[in-house]
Amino acid sequence: MASMKQLHIADPVAWLDTLIRADSLHVLLAFAVCLGLAWGSVWLLRRAFAGAELSILLGKRLVDGVLFPAILLGLTFASRALLTTDHPIAMYGVLLPVCISLALIRLGVKVMQVAFGAAHFVRVMERTISWVAWLAVVLWVTGVLPLVLDELDQIRWKVGGSDLSMRTMIEGALTAGAVMIVTLWVSAALESRLLRSATGSDLSLRKVISNTVRTALMFVGLMLALSSVGIDLTALSVLGGAVGVGIGFGLQKLAANYVSGFVILAERSMRIGDMVRVDGFEGRITDIKARYTVIRALSGRESIVPNEMLITQRVENLSLADPKVSQSTQVSVAYDSPVNMVVDLLQDACKAQSRVLPDPPPTACLATFGADGLEFSVSYWIADPENGPLKLKSDINRAILQALQANGIDIPFPQRVVHSLAPQGV
DSSP states (O other), X not given: OOOGGGGOOSOHHHHHHHHTSHHHHHHHHHHHHHHHHHHHHHHHHHHHTTTSOOHHHHXXXXXXXXXXXXXXXXXXXXXXXXXXXXXXXXXXXXXXXXXXXXXXXXHHHHHHXXXXXXXXXXXXXXXXXXXXXXXXXXXXXXXXXXXXXXXXXXXXXXETTEEEEHHHHHHHHHHXXXXXXXXXXXXXXXXXXXXXXXXXXXXXXXXXXHHHHHHHHHHHHHHHHHHHHTOOGGGHHHHHHHHHHHHHTTTHHHHHHHHHHHHHHHHTSXXXXXXXXXXXXXXXXXEEOSSEEEEEOTTSOEEEEEHHHHHHSOXXXXXXXXXXXXXXXXXXXXXXXXXXXXXXXXXXXXXXXXXXXXXXXXXXXXXXXOSSSEEEEEEEEESOGGGOHHHHHHHHHHHHHHHHHHTTOOOOOOOOOOOOOOOTTO
């Protein structure tokens, strides 16, 4: 492979002179062939892996993923090796940096989209990656980049026992970004593979494994980035002690939430999909993060609950031992109504609903003698409280009302007896 100095031409006149040669047209024709081969290869791979979760490599469209610029870059390198055996061709000084920049942009953007979804800062990071990559291409092609790097290397200062420069800081930041992208890619692929077709307690266990691996990879990536800058990692022992003191005082709540999150996932006392009631809020656990847990109520509202609260406070898990839940409704009838018939009608109205469990069966009883009539209570069991109890209760009440009306049983209105006393002496 030719050295990187051959990828740019510092003299613009000589560069333009080489572009009008016949061999430059051959390079453009070869590049067009490379484009066609890369496009065809990605098209075949998309058909071969249809339905597979390869959003980073293949993307949502034909040339949207990382695979297209990667294949194009490889084919362009191969064509340069074939066409520049006798003499270098300046056109590759433009095509190769463009292909490299396009591959880096695609890799960074797709990994950010997969790792963070539709977060607002993702668009900002996408534009930043694109601007930095294309600016580096322009500076490299024009031959200005080596001069800029030399000037940045002259800006130096000492940090402890390390001699740093602006160039090493920029290179370290780029290295840290590259390591972070690779780390997010690996962790996202691992999380997708671990969480695929996982449910219940198995899902929670795989979630804690995924979070642990991602944290470990991020830590290793940070250490590698610091080493690439030239910072002595032994000097971080003092910083580690300071961070420990900070966690012990100011960050103890944050640390407690993270530790509690791993405890919840490891013990599996609460799992994704469980119906819970905490601090007066009832709903289903939809996600367990390292710092907080997301609980979604049946009405659609979501509550962000710190993990420490789930460890230190009383939490009712409505679906840990048995998903069956008992519900009840009440109705009043006139005092002259047949009690046995009312009991049968109430039980039949519950049995007619498909969500009501046949075992244990619905039960109806005469609860009390009310001021206006006989008060009955009917209870029944369901196994899917996550689908909402209000709709089912409404259907049962409507069925009870229709049954009572069809059999001529009255639901009494509030009644009061008023005694009027005549005034004395009349």
